[in-house]
Amino acid sequence: MDINFDNLVSAIFLMISAVFACVSYFWGSNYLLDKLLPSLNQTPTKAAKNIRLGNAIRPWLFLGPALLLLTVYLIYPVFDSFRRSLMDADSSEFVGWSNYQWMLGDTKFQEAAINNLLWLIVVPAAATFLGLIIAALTDRVWWGNIAKSLIFMPMAISFIGASIIWKFIYDFRDDGDQIGLLNAIVTALGFEPQPWIQLPFWNNFFLMAILIWIQTGFAMVILSAALRGISEETIEAAVIDGANELQVFFKIMIPQIWGTIAVVWTTITILVLKVFDIVLAMTNGQWNTEVLANLMYGWMFQGGGDFGRGAAIAVVIMLAVTPIMVWNIRNASAEMKGK
Amino acid sequence: MINVKQSMATKVLINIAVLFFVVVWTIPTAGLLVSSIRDKDQLALSGWWTSLSASEQSLIHRTENPRDTQREQNGLFVLRGTITEANGGPISRFGWRAQQPTEYAVGEVAEMKKGKTMIVFEDGSYELRSPEKWQGKKGKRVFYTTTVPPKFTTANYSEVLNAQGLGQSFINSMTVTIPATIIPILIAAFAAYALAWMQFPGRILLVATIVGLLVVPLQMSLIPLLQIYTKVGAFFEVNAKTYMGIWLAHTGFGLPLAIYLLRNYIAGLPREIIESAKVDGASDFAIFRNIILPLSFPALASFAIFQFLWVWNDLLVAMVFLGNNEEQLVLTGRLREMLGSFGSNWELLTASAFITILVPIIVFFALQKYLVRGMLAGSVK
Structure with missing residues (x-):
């Protein structure tokens, strides 16, 4: 095998240097602070002043690298992207809202926006629902943990790997035996085979199936933990009152985990808004399957x-996640103040 | 968990339902794995679920050089031979015309042009007779149908690892992933400790900002960062697409989750331990190193797995911040290229895909406990 290991060796070397640099930054800056603001062998007022000053500076030493990286990689780009969206192709001239005007009139953008909306409705709902059902079912069989593990596994697979797995399932042949599983099942049942990923409108759902396949495991794990956290007394009380198992599930258990269902739903929603790899690999937006993230990537490099x-x-993608962002921030601040 | 009495029938039904979901969720990956070790000719002709049964194949055999190997027998010129390519599988049909390769059953005598005949037997031996001398050096074609036993091979893997450069991409993926997992942990751990246990103005605002940054889409960062990288590259007169660049990018993008997860965990550590250490005169640095880091191991592990899976599986960041060349193309990028150029060579695609998903799946099954724990902590309650 003709493989060049130089990169890996230099990566390991750089990694060790980076770790060393990090450690020496934190240790060194801390040491320097102690030396510059000594608290020992000082007059009491001086020592107190130094300790106070040191305690005021130290948090920022600990936070420094993180704040710097967050600013450069996330905070500044948010503002810069806003700025550039009001400028022309190479960000040299201010053009006002004309990019947004173009967007509203562009058929490809409309297609992407509508498809994204479809994804937003179908994928979080399907993944959460399936996750809930599977969580409830697997808790009742002795091999539930193995089952969960297997259903959870697609989480570890990359979107592009999953796309290959599913493209193979959707494979279509004009003649001869179908080697794609879906068409083989369809022909075995006596129907005509179909080129699934080229069927307008419906192909979106075949692409969504991939993300649902990946995300159901996530929903299942979180919801399963929530179901186990439900207090036994409420269930026992319902059982004594003569509720059957379905009533217990829908009327007693589900209402108690609404909060968790909302969390799972919003987490998948955020993921769906950014979906890119699957569309790129399966169709690259052809046959009416365009989505915003893929369209954005296209415009970034196109011509x-x-x-x-x-x-x-x-x-636009950012604006779509903003409500969830505000909601999260409000919850988090409320929790912080509650402490 | 529930003390409702279940009838036997319900129990069976529930087991069947769970089995159904498990099968639906594992079949796609199983199909990929089975296909990747199948012989490429069989893979192209039949579904992977038939891979254990023998398949019928129509093939072509050529006789040896007719001019030199023919024998005269009773006034006829005879070509004899055995079809050896069939791997011992029995021959069922044969023919002499490309249009009708399965015209005759074995043992039948096929009438060809100008009084020539052909006969093929089940064991692969055949005889061609002609009243005239056979001409030409090129072997005559015998079309035959045989049952081929299932054939499994590792050839697909050696093909993609060597000729298609998957091996190099594997190393490149490692090169990206290892530092991009370790660096954010270190930086986030210090920040998380400061946010959890140190008093300073603006702390709540900072935590809120980090919670907000958790959901900022990557797409917002791509264009501005690409511009910064190009400028920095031009300033130092180096290539803008470097490993250093992508490590920092992944660090930046991973930090909000890292800080959030670690802060929640570290803030939940018992106050008494930290305060008694402070009373004993331990500095913040010493507390962090000797108390916080060892106690936070589960949270560190959770984040490490998240970040590892995310970076290994990432395609977008690699496409934007790394080059398309042999030294920098990671596995996901390579898969995408292959999907473009070998769209229907499933033996290559399945083997390549399996190589890329192997590492994350091993990590997943080995460290599932920490992954689940991290997910439960990471979902905002």
């Missing part, structure tokens, strides 16, 4: 790249 339009599409 030298149009950063104005690309950034405008990114801003």
Whole structure:
């Protein structure tokens, strides 16, 4: 095998240096602070002042690298993308809202927006629902943990790997035996084989199936933990009152885990808004399957790249996650203040 | 868990339902694995679920050089031979025309042009007779149908690992993933400790910001960062697409989750331990190193798995911040390229896909406990 290990060796070397640099930064800056603001062998007022000053500075030493990286990689780009969305292709001239105007009139954007909406409705709902059903069922069989593990496994598979797995299932042949599982089942049942990923409108659902397959395990794990956390007394009380198992599940258990269902739902929603790899690998937006993230990537590099339009599409994705963001921040601050 | 009495029938039904879901969820991956070790000719002709049964194949055999190997027998010129390519599988049908390769059953005498005849037997031996001398050096074609036993091979894997460069991409993926997993942990752990146990103004605001950054879509960062990288690259007169660049990018994108997970965990550690250490005169640095880090191992492990899976499986960041060349193409990028150029060579695609998903699946099954724990902590309650 003709493999070049130089990269890996230099990566390991750089990794060790990076770890060393991090450790020496934290240790060194801390040491320096102690030396500059000594608390021992000082007059009491001086020592107290130094301790106070040291305690005020130290958190920022600990936070420094993280804040720097967050600013460069996430906070600044959010503002910069907004700025560029109001500028032309190479961000040299201010063009006002014209990128957004273009967007509203562009058929490919409309297609992507509608498809994204479809994804947003179907995928979180299907994954959460299936996850809930499977969580409830697997808790009742002795081999439930093995079952859960196997259903959870697609989480570890990359979107592009999953796309190959499913493209193979959707494979279509004009003649001869079908080697794609779906068409083999369809022909065995006596129907005509179909080129699934080229069927307008319905192909979106075949692409969504891939993400549902990946995300159901996530929903199942979280919801299973929530179901186990339900207090036994409420269930026992219902059983004594003569509720059957389905009534217990829908009327007693589900209402108690609404909060968790909402969390799972929103987490998958955020993921869906960013879905990119699956569409890129399966169709690259052909046959009416375009989505915003793939469209954005296209405009970023298409014909030298149009950063104005690309950034405008990114801003749309950002606006779509903003309500969830606000909701999360409010919850988190309430929790912090509660402590 | 529930003390409702279940009838036998319900129990059976529930078991069947669970089995159904498990089968539906594992079959796709199983199909990939089975296909990747099948012989490529069989893979192209029949579904992977038939891979254990023998398959019928129509093939072509050529006789040896007719001019030199023919024998005269009773006034006829005879070509004899045995079809050896069939791997001992029995021959069922044969023919002499490409249009009708299965015209005759074995043992039948096929009438060819100009009084020539052909006969093929089940064991693969055949005889061609002609009243005239056979001409030409090129072997005559015998079309035959045989049952081929199932054939499994590792050839697909050696093909993609060597000729298709998957081996190099595997190393490249490792090169990206290992530092991009370790660096954010270190940086986030210190930040998380400061946010959890140190007093300073703006702490709540910072935590809120990090919670907000958790959901910022990657797409917002791509264009501005690409511009920064190009400028930095031009300034130092180096290539803008470097491993250093992608490590930092993955670190930046992974930090919100890392800080959030670790802060929640570290904030939940018992106050008494930390306060008694402070009373004993331990500095924040010493507390962090000697108390916080060892106690936070489960949270560190959870995040490490998340980050490892995310970076290993990432395609978008690698496509934007790394080059398309042999030294920098990671596994996911390579898969995408192959999907473009070998769209229907399933033996290559399945083997390549399996190589890329192997590492995350091993990590997943080995460290599932920590992954689940991290997920439960990571979902905002």
